[in-house]
Amino acid sequence: MKAFVTTAMAAALMLLVTGGASPGRAAAEAPCTGQIHPNPGFEHGTTGWTAGPRIIVLGDATRPAHTGSAYAAFAGLDVTRTDLLRTTVTVPADCDLTVRFWVRTTTTETSRGDYLNVGLAATGILPKTRFSLAFDGGSQWRQYSMSTGTATIQRTATVSFVASETAGNGVTAFDVDEVSFTLS
Numbered sequence: 155m156k157a158f159v160t161t162a163m164a165a166a167l168m169l170l171v172t173g174g175a176s177p178g179r180a181a182a183e184a185p186c187t188g189q190i191h192p193n194p195g196f197e198h199g200t201t202g203w204t205a206g207p208r209i210i211v212l213g214d215a216t217r218p219a220h221t222g223s224a225y226a227a228f229a230g231l232d233v234t235r236t237d238l239l240r241t242t243v244t245v246p247a248d249c250d251l252t253v254r255f256w257v258r259t260t261t262t263e264t265s266r267g268d269y270l271n272v273g274l275a276a277t278g279i280l281p282k283t284r285f286s287l288a289f290d291g292g293s294q295w296r297q298y299s300m301s302t303g304t305a306t307i308q309r310t311a312t313v314s315f316v317a318s319e320t321a322g323n324g325v326t327a328f329d330v331d332e333v334s335f336t337l338s
């Protein structure tokens with residue numbers, strides 16, 4: 155009996171997954187338009203992302219998300235360590251990809267120590283750090299933007315967030331939310 159119930163639940167879940175996939179297909183049929191990442195705001199945990207340990211934060215009332223209940227938190231532990239969060243998307247030929255994201259910075263530092271480097275790489279474009287954020291990023295959410303430009307071929311684009319912190323001399327935490335990938 156238990157096995158039967160489990161099978162039925164699995165079938166129901168498959169139906170849900172199949173239904174949920176339709177909007178993504180519709181977006182793919184219309185290139186150069188729309189937001190293409192499946193989990194831009196971390197509401198589904200690390201789905202669609204390669205993430206180091208302790209990256210995702212859910213429902214912290216004292217540090218609420220920019221949108222929804224989850225975001226990615228980097229550094230802020232006052233230990234010497236590095237955090238990495240990365241994702242890759244496909245950019246159709248003749249499309250420009252604009253990546254927008256929000257960052258909130260909480261700090262006890264008074265000079266640059268801990269930092270968050272945001273990088274963008276695409277087929278034919280060398281990986282490059284576009285932003286190197288530090289203690290002076292602001293305690294309110296701020297939005298940043300970067301683009302790949304267009305190309306005549308289909309490309310892959312990878313966005314990476316790399317945080318580095320060193321124990322001692324204050325602590326800086328970087329919260330990241332709503333990393334949108336928009337084609338135009």
Ligand SMILES: [Ca+2]
Binds near residue numbers: 195197220222225332
């Ligand atoms: Ca969120």
